[in-house]
Structures are given as C-alpha cells and as structure tokens.
Amino acid sequence: MYNLFFQKYNEKVPLSDEEQEQIKKYLTPKKLRKKQYLLQEGDVCKVIAFVENGALREYAVENGKEHIIQFALEGWTISDLFSFFTGEPATYHIDALEDTELVLITKDAHEELLKTQPKYETYMRLLITNAYIALQRRLTSNISLPIEERYINFTEKYPDIVQRVPQHMIASYMGLTPETLSRIRKKLANRK
C-alpha cells in the first residue's frame, strides 16, 4: 500500500523515513469499482487522488456529450483542482474505467501537509508544474498538428492507454467522433 505513491514522491523530492511516516498519516486509501464515480459534476471536489493501480477518466458533459479531458493510470494524479482549491462545484466528472486503488489526499490533509511538511509544498509545486507543461504541449499539438500526427503522437506517448481504454474514449479525448478516429486508423494502417 502506498508503494507507488512514495516511489513517485521520492523521485521528485527525496524523503527520510520519518517524513514518509509523517506523511502517511494524512493519506486515505480508497478502492473504486469499474464505472464508479470519484467525483460528479456539481459536487465539490474534496480530494486529490493518486492512482496506485487501475484507470480513471475525467470528463466534461456538454449538450449530453462526454468530452474526456484526462486519463489517469498507475502513477498519475487526478483531481478537479479548480473545485478543490476554490470550493466551487466541480465542472468535471471523474470515474473508474477499471477496478482501481487510490491514495487520497483530502483538503484538510493537504492544508496540514502544507503547513507542517515543507517538502510537500515542493512536491505539489513540481507535480503541478509538470502537469502544466504536459497540458501546454497537448494544447499546442491540438492547434498546430494534423489529426493523424496527433493520433500517432498519442499512441507513441501513451501506448498503455491505447491498450486499455476503448477507442471511442480516445476519440473523445482528442476531440473527434468515434467514426472519424476509426477512419484515421484505417488510413494509417493502409499507409504501410
């Protein structure tokens, strides 16, 4: 339990054993069954979730259509940060694509850790910085590359997601219809 969480943590900010024990007290384990919600639109997001194993998706619903904005597999962190920090209702849903084990940091725990553990603030800063950089690159390729390139990049960057997630969800993540993605795949297959 918490193995992967601390592995990732230590990669960014090395911790002593005591620090690790200290932090452990603030963490909450949680299991989610496939299709179960971690967060529903309209609720306030009360946690930052780290995926020990399994898979989640985060998505917005607009005009009855789902638009996936993020996947989270093992080692990833997921939350509706806007709702988490402001206390406003969430604009996204988060649910499980597989049976999943999570490590949760509640808002209270987050605030306590910020006060008492300087390395926690550093970890958070680095975590969000990386997330920001990744998001900016995604946005850039969204507006500057042709769809085929974007799909190729995606499969190269996240082969595990391609394996485990249904194609229509990948289409949604890319802002395409399932039909269009299907045709793109066909085209790429014939290209060889």
Added chain:
Amino acid sequence: MYNLFFQKYNEKVPLSDEEQEQIKKYLTPKKLRKKQYLLQEGDVCKVIAFVENGALREYAVENGKEHIIQFALEGWTISDLFSFFTGEPATYHIDALEDTELVLITKDAHEELLKTQPKYETYMRLLITNAYIALQRRLTSNISLPIEERYINFTEKYPDIVQRVPQHMIASYMGLTPETLSRIRKKLANRK
C-alpha cells in the same frame, strides 16, 4: 518599477516590507521594443517574465505557420517553463506586440529565492496552479464548444486582448484561419 509585480504577488502571498526588499534584489528589469524577441525557438529559456506593461505573445512555428499559444498583458507571467526547468532548447518563440516593460526572474534568482524565501515557493505554486486551471478550461472549451461560443467567451474574458491584438493573431490563438474568424465575426454581428 515593480509596482504591479508586487501588487500581484501580495494578492496571492502577503509580504512584509523586508521580504519585499529581499526579493527585489533578485529581480531584473527589462524593456522590449515592439517585435523584439524575448525568446527564440532553439535557445534555452533562462527567465520567467512578468509583464509590468505592454503585451507579448508566445507561439510555436509548425510548417512555417505560427500558432499562438498564449498572450501576456500587464500583470501576466510568461515563459517557456519546459525549457526553463529542463535546460532543453525552447520549442516556442516569445516576442513583444507592443513596447513592453518586464520584470525578469532568472534561473539563478529563481533557485536562490526557492532556497531562501519560503513565500516564493508558495507564490510559484499558486501561480502555476492558476495557470494550470486556466489552461485546462481552455482545452475543455476547445474540444467541447462550437467555435462561435468559444469566440464569444474569449471576447468576454479578454476584452483587452481583443482591443489591442490584431485579429489574425486571435484566430491563430483559437486554431482558426483569419478568414474563418472574419466570417464568424460577421455572422455574430448580423445576429443582433
């Protein structure tokens, strides 16, 4: 000098006068003429830049076409964070749309401030968190809203940018051709 910088800083993390003086030592003022580069693709990004006044844009070039990924007016912060943190060559250009006054935080200053000024780390964390949230919302509206909605949202959220920046750059920011944006504007004007 530095007025707006510290105003924004204090909004997020209140500083004592001493702290402010302390931080001031690490800051570098810089002026940029219209069209002048702050950063060119391929160079390593050595600063985080805060805009005291004026306007910048950050953009990628792909197949000879410019794709603007961000504007920065007074009070905004801009950088190629990937390049800044990793030391890898920048993938973006940053240049001035108007004569501009900047406050620069160099990499050295950044690292010193992180070591010596706990409130600087907090400030950075909050800055990047906000940037991340804003970027996520932009991405969401990119993939879930029709173009007209997106343009309306943009004009409502950033009327100052619409005023000061040429339309073809706004088109680029939205991932459209100038012609398409022109037609959308015409359509919206007729709607009333």
Added chain:
DNA sequence: CGGGCCTTTGACTGGTTTCAACTTCTGTGG
C-alpha cells in the same frame, strides 16, 4: 446463448480551409 456496446463502413451534409482578389489601414521614407 443472447443482448448490448463497440467498432467499422457508407452516403450525405455542413463547415473550414484554401486560393485569389479587393479594400482599408498603417507606418515609413522621400
């Protein structure tokens, strides 16, 4: 084994891009 979801395929539609021409505006040099 059956039902429902997922993926694929086809035909059609609609919106965006592209290319080109024309107008307006701006800034620069004579």
Added chain:
DNA sequence: CCACAGAAGTTGAAACCAGTCAAAGGCCCG
C-alpha cells in the same frame, strides 16, 4: 506631409475534411 508599399481584414468560389445519420458485424459480459 504626402505617397506608396506592405500588412490586415473582408469577401467569394471551390475543394476538402470531419460530422451526422444509419446500418451491419464483432465481441464481451452477464
């Protein structure tokens, strides 16, 4: 200070590409 060249914005026509709607086949799960 005017003139002119270049940039920016608008408009039109044609080509292209993604979306929509509908249907069929495959596969997984109960």
